[in-house]
Amino acid sequence: MTYTYKLTEEISRWAFEIHVKNKKSWWIAFTNPTAGPWKRIESFDKNKNKGEVYRFDRDEKRPDIVIVNDALESIIIFEAKDTLEKLKVESQTAKSCLVINDMAETLVSMKDNPFWGDRHSYKIFNGLLWGSSTPSSTPSIDEAFQVYSNELKKINSIVDTVIQVGIESTKNNSGLITLNYHTNSSSKNAKEIIQTLK
Numbered sequence: 001m002t003y004t005y006k007l008t009e010e011i012s013r014w015a016f017e018i019h020v021k022n023k024k025s026w027w028i029a030f031t032n033p034t035a036g037p038w039k040r041i042e043s044f045d046k047n048k049n050k051g052e053v054y055r056f057d058r059d060e061k062r063p064d065i066v067i068v069n070d071a072l073e074s075i076i077i078f079e080a081k082d083t084l085e086k087l088k089v090e091s092q093t094a095k096s097c098l099v100i101n102d103m104a105e106t107l108v109s110m111k112d113n114p115f116w117g118d119r120h121s122y123k124i125f126n127g128l129l130w131g132s133s134t135p136s137s138t139p140s141i142d143e144a145f146q147v148y149s150n151e152l153k154k155i156n157s158i159v160d161t162v163i164q165v166g167i168e169s170t171k172n173n174s175g176l177i178t179l180n181y182h183t184n185s186s187s188k189n190a191k192e193i194i195q196t197l198k
Contacts, residue, residue, distance in 0.1 A: 005175065007131035009082045012169035013064060015177045016129060020067055025196040029053070029075075030066040041066065041107075043115045051115035054106055061099045064129065066107075068119065072192055075119070076165055077103050078127035084136050084168070087128050088144050093151050100126055101157040108158060125193070126152060127165040134170065135180060141166055145184040163190045167197075 005011065013031070020026050030041040041054040056062055064080040079096040081087045087096075104124045110116040126148055130136075145164035152161045166182035181197055183190045 007082075007133065007169060007171045007177070009064075009080050009129075009131065011177075012082075012129060012131035012167075013080050015169050016167050016179060017065065019179055020197075023196075025071065026067045026069045028065065029068050030063070032062045032064050043068070043113075043117075043119065045114050046117065049115075053110055053113050053116045061095075061102070063099055063103050065127070066103065067127075068122070069193075069196060070119075072189075072196065073119075073122045074189075074193060075104075075107065075122050075124045076127040076193075077124065077159070078129045078167070080129040082131055084128075084130045084132065084140060084144055087130055088147055093147050097126075097148060097151040097155060097157065101152065101155060101159055104157070104159045123160060123189075124158065125160050125163055125165055127167065129167045129169075131169045131171070136168055141168075141182050142184060145182075149184075163187065163193070165190075165193060165197075 017028060017031060020028055029043055039056055040052050042050055043053045044050055063077045065078040067076050077100045086092065108120050111120045128144060148164060149161045152159050163185045164183060168180040170178050170180060181194045183194050
């Protein structure tokens with residue numbers, strides 16, 4: 001039996017989360033599903049015990065996904081939408097960057113949390129996640145990266161404004177989802193991030 005479905009923000013996020021869970025390089029510290037255990041960020045102490053790092057207030061704004069790579073000492077905070085165009089809406093960009101920066105400041109402040117440990121000093125990057133029926137053009141993706149970089153600079157964000165990461169989910173006629181990986185930087189760090197995400 002063949003099922004038809006629309007490639008929504010939620011499905012794009014699920015596809016990426018499943019991919020990350022099947023990888024060993026990155027792990028999910030937080031995800032913000034429509035329904036689920038969205039209240040807390042979790043991590044691991046030096047003995048690999050899992051515990052709570054931060055608990056969100058009920059009405060507190062939350063990012064969509066937070067992933068961590070301990071080998072690269074890197075964190076990516078993702079904003080997800082149905083389409084790339086929705087990510088580029090000016091009001092959305094401003095709101096998203098505030099949420100991303102607030103999350104980054106919270107993670108940096110967790111110096112005394114035994115489950116977060118040295119991760120408070122990791123480099124933090126912005127990530128964009130979206131779905132599309134066909135692959136987005138490079139100029140369109142670069143425009144989105146530039147918009148977010150400019151907005152993060154405008155609010156004096158502690159998030160890195162040089163390297164941006166993009167994850168695009170595309171669906172073929174058979175309903176199979178493919179993840180496509182993008183960055184605006186050719187630096188060694190950016191290449192390592194993309195390589196370990198794939």
